[in-house]
Amino acid sequence: MILIRVVEEKIGDMVSQGVVKCPCHLAIGQEAPAVGVAGFVRQGDRVFGAHRSHGHYLALGGSPHGLLAEVQGKDTGVSRGMGGSMHLIDIPNGLFGTVPIVGATIPIAVGAGLAAKMDGRGEMAVSFFGDGATEEGAFHESMNLAAVLKAPVLFVCENNFFSSHLHINLRQPDSSVCRYAEAHRVAWARADGNDLVAVRAVTKEAVDAIRAGEGPRFLELVTYRWRGHVGHREDEDVGVKRKDDLTRWKLRDPISRLAVALDKLGTLNRQQLKSYWTDAHAVVEEAWATATHDGYPPAKALLTRVYSGTMAQKR
């Protein structure tokens, strides 16, 4: 969580300085769902994300350098400079792709789950999306399809209450989205998405059921977006009035809450905590410095990366 926070703050700073120009959607304040779920992802699972997926990428083990190079459009980035912040991929670590078209990777994750079922090795697909995506038809088609096909898919809704600038109260008749899972007969759980322990508890239960062949599960993890929809600013970008809410949610900072709890248990003292922050800053600064010296994709990449031109090998 600390690494995600520091990487995203770095990206936010670089956006504010105009160095990073691609649209960056920061998940500062909502690190716990990414870290809590990623802890149960194992080799062979397939994770899909959306526009706000830096945290998913890092939680799964992605390198800060790969991300920081990608947001600069460098050839050494995880998507070789072709994707930017919104299109991240890291197959060795299980991240099969993130895209900004809202809800688009939800059916793709269902297909990845179907593939996992056909493979028969107990692997699963994970689909991260926001509360806005639950308003898309793709989400409902996907939930129904996954339920009917009994596909091993973990649907993870990070409900941060905002879709772009619009609060969920202005978009839905209820601020919680679990009722959709109920409608599709997909077993669900809701948890405090700023409490890593709570996130891990509901995820474990869901993942165990999925791996046992019980079909899809749905999690609603309630959290809050500290920054605006896109960019580094908190809420001034589109004139959203949410100062009081934001102040209250900052008191629920998932990192501090965990640190305080661990301190009380005597398993993490302030000294150690401080060293984690220091280390994270060192890692991020070094990764950033390296990425700034990396090269851009060659011009020919525009055309050579469109088609593969190859075909399946004869079995």
Place this chain on the structure above:
Amino acid sequence: MKQAPVTTGYGAAIRDGFEYLLASHPSVFTIGQGLWSPWYVGNSMTDLDSQFGRERVIDTPVSELGCTGAALGAALCGYRPIVIHPRVDFMLLAVDQIVTQAAKWRSMFGGQVSAPITIRAIINRGGEQGAQHSQSLQSWFAHIPGLRVVMPSTPTDARDLLIASVLSDDPVLYLDDRWLYGLEEELPPIEERNLASEGPRLTRSGQDLTLVGCSYSAHLCREAAARLSANGIECDVIDIRVLNPLDATLMIKSVRKTGRVLAVDGDWRSCGMAAEVIASIVEAVDPRLMRASPRRVTLPDAPAPTSNPLERSYYPTVDYIVQRGLALVGAQQETFE
């Protein structure tokens, strides 16, 4: 005693393609609406579910977008799914997954991954079905980089280009046409082909006029060429077969010889495939070699009508192509000079 040759219809040839793929490639499966229905997709899917199991021939809930996305997801995980839309019109609900997801996946992730999904959609028009059951839209999809667009006009191509599409590592839109299901021919043995090496093909040779078309229009061009030949006009007929990426080499070469081109397309005129064909040719052919202005025969820029007399004037016919061909060859004064 001489044995009569065994001929196979276009729909049955598609089924042969499915049977071959499902039998010889364990990574292939099919998904879509109506796949367990005995009648819905013609004779091109008959009994595949009982032959290969309903785990590999999957009939889905009503979910064009969902099942196309699911096929893409499975494709990203090592499978070679064929998602089937029994009508192009309904496939439009899945355009995000086709255009914005599958076609972009490779490029936007830096060429590191492939999305070997095949989307089969059936063109199923006429018979007073009206505006929302009659579209083909190949010109739309041929516009999209990253998406290969395939339209077979013969039973052999229907089978072999389906196989090549599914074995291609790229996303492919494969459009077959119910109006061709009556065509029959003797099929050669199956040979796995690399779709990247497939392209337009010269199906008849002549020196007076080049006729270019795809799918049912290529069939009309062949029929028209036979009629024109009886009038002493010999045509090169080019079946486009692969609309995107389009290789115009053969068309350019042909028009350098004939000096005349008629592009025929069963899609709308404006920004359409026929326009692309003509543009690709005139960019490359010296105007002094042109003996007449290029012409196109397309649908009028109007949604398909329901009423039978209107429908008859809406779709291009062999008669009309012959007329246009005669006019084009007779119009030698109408050159660029």
